[in-house]
Amino acid sequence: MGLVQREIEKKGIPTISISIVRKFTEEIRPSRAVFLKWPLGHPLGEPFNIRQQAIVLKKALEALADIKEPGAIRDLPFRWRRYEDLEK
Amino acid sequence: MGRLKNRLIAKLFTKFPFLVERWVEKAAPWKVEGIPWAPVTKPVKDCKIAIVTTAGVHLKNQKPFDMHDPHGDPNYREIPKDTPKEELMITHDYYDHKDADKDINIVFPIDRLKELKETGEIKDIAEINFGIMGHIDGGHIYTLINETAPEIAEKLRQQGVDAVLLTPG
Numbered sequence: 001m002g003l004v005q006r007e008i009e010k011k012g013i014p015t016i017s018i019s020i021v022r023k024f025t026e027e028i029r030p031s032r033a034v035f036l037k038w039p040l041g042h043p044l045g046e047p048f049n050i051r052q053q054a055i056v057l058k059k060a061l062e063a064l065a066d067i068k069e070p071g072a073i074r075d076l077p078f079r080w081r082r083y084e085d086l087e088k
Numbered sequence: 089m090g091r092l093k094n095r096l097i098a099k100l101f102t103k104f105p106f107l108v109e110r111w112v113e114k115a116a117p118w119k120v121e122g123i124p125w126a127p128v129t130k131p132v133k134d135c136k137i138a139i140v141t142t143a144g145v146h147l148k149n150q151k152p153f154d155m156h157d158p159h160g161d162p163n164y165r166e167i168p169k170d171t172p173k174e175e176l177m178i179t180h181d182y183y184d185h186k187d188a189d190k191d192i193n194i195v196f197p198i199d200r201l202k203e204l205k206e207t208g209e210i211k212d213i214a215e216i217n218f219g220i221m222g223h224i225d226g227g228h229i230y231t232l233i234n235e236t237a238p239e240i241a242e243k244l245r246q247q248g249v250d251a252v253l254l255t256p257g
Binding site: 004029045057 | 098101102105108112113115117118120122123124125126127128131132137140142143183184185186187188190191193194195197199200201203204209210220222229232233236237238240241242244245249250251252253254255256257
C-alpha cells in the first residue's frame with residue numbers, strides 16, 4: 001500500500017493511509033498515515049459498525065489536513081476488542 | 089493447493105495475531121529514499137476524495153486478481169463510486185476477508201465517504217476509485233511502482249481528485 005501511496009504523492013496528489021502493520025509503514029515511509037493496532041482486513045473496524053467506521057475515516061481525514069511533517073504516523077487511540085467479540 | 093494453503097494461513101493470522109507479528113518480523117525490508125510530499129492546499133471540506141484500496145476489491149464482471157501467481161497481481165481495477173454493493177467482491181487469499189465480504193466498508197469505506205459528502209465535510213468523491221491487491225512481490229513490485237501506481241495517479245489527476253485515502257486488506 002505504501003509504495004503506491006508514495007507514487008501518487010510524487011505525482012502531486014496528497015495522500016493519507018490507514019495502516020494496520022506499523023513496521024511496514026515505518027519502512028516504506030509514505031507521506032502521512034494513521035495507525036491502528038487492529039486485525040488484518042479491518043482498517044475501518046467491524047462490519048456494520050457505522051459509528052466506528054465513520055470515526056476512523058474522520059480521524060484519517062483530520063490527519064490528512066494536520067500532518068505537516070513528511071512521514072508522520074499518527075497512532076489512533078482506539079483499542080480493538082477481543083477477537084471473540086466479533087463473532088457475537 | 090497453493091490457494092488453499094494461503095487461505096488457511098490468512099485465517100490463522102486472524103485467529104492468532106502473534107503469527108502476523110512473526111510474519112512481519114521475517115518480511116525482508118524494502119529500502120526507500122526520501123519521503124514524497126504534496127502539500128494539502130485547501131480545507132478537506134473543499135476536497136474531492138478518492139479511495140485506493142489494496143484489499144483486492146473489484147467488480148464481479150471484472151477479471152479477479154490472479155491468485156495463482158505467487159508474486160501477486162500488480163494490475164488495478166476501476167471501481168465507480170456508485171457501484172451497487174452486490175456487484176462488488178474481493179479476491180485476495182492473503183488475508184481473511186470474511187468480515188469485509190459482509191460489509192465492504194471496513195476496507196473500502198465508500199458509504200462513509202458518501203455520508204461525509206452529504207454533511208458537507210468533504211466536497212466530492214471520485215467517480216472512479218481503484219482496487220489493487222497487497223502482497224505484491226518479486227518483479228511485480230516494479231510493475232506496481234513504475235506502471236500501475238503512475239497510471240492510477242494520472243487517472244486521479246484527470247478526475248480532479250484533491251486527496252487520496254489508501255486502505256489495506
